[in-house]
Amino acid sequence: DTGVSQNPRHKITKRGQNVTFRCDPISEHNRLYWYRQTLGQGPEFLTYFQNEAQLEKSRLLSDRFSAERPKGSFSTLEIQRTEQGDSAMYLCASSSSRYNEQFFGPGTRLTVL
Amino acid sequence: AQRVTQPEKLLSVFKGAPVELKCNYSYSGSPELFWYVQYSRQRLQLLLRHISRESIKGFTADLNKGETSFHLKKPFAQEEDSAMYYCALKNTGNQFYFGTGTSLTVIP
Secondary structure: OOOOEEEOOEEEEOOOOOEEEEEEOOOOOOEEEEEEEOOOOOOEEEEEEEOOEEEEEOOOOOOOEEEEOHHHOOEEEEEOOOOHHHOEEEEEEEEOOOOOOOEEOOOEEEEEO | OOEEEOOOOEEEEEOOOOEEEOOEEEOOOOOEEEEEEEOOOOOOEEEEEOOOOOOEOOEEEOOEOOOOEOOEEEOOOOHHHOEEEEEEEEOOOOOEEEOOOEEEEEEO
């Protein structure tokens, strides 16, 4: 296990298109988090899964954003009808409920033209 | 509402000098506080958390509930400490809130 992985690493899309990102957590971790990070800011919480259940979702997250974690393993984050303001780094992190230390992935950098 | 404030975006110190990165928070409940670090071209990683009360790479941080602060300190800065540092708060719902980060440069 090489840690949390995210694909793709970079995504360039045109405004109005849909995009989907994937996160593969550390295999024994039951918690999975999605964050968004823009230039000069810290990671901003988007949503959180415990196993396959989505337990928390940021109020800042519009209806265009949806995340899934089928079978409690990998997770996908979809953004529909992308806007230029969605351009950011999207980070995934996983942890175990026992130790709660988050391990971050390398991120997916989204550019919306 | 939860909020984490890191007042310094940039901080430069000379090698061997003490360093303190400031973090203040607001939260009505009982928080868990963390410091994360991101070295150049590396992933964000946990540096330390207040409940462990441990020293990592010479860094310590004490939670001061009266001043709602969790400042990160090191008595003698090293060049390899140059990185981006983020203070984070975890609420009872397991949501994490990060500050805007402080970029630390240790001058040789």
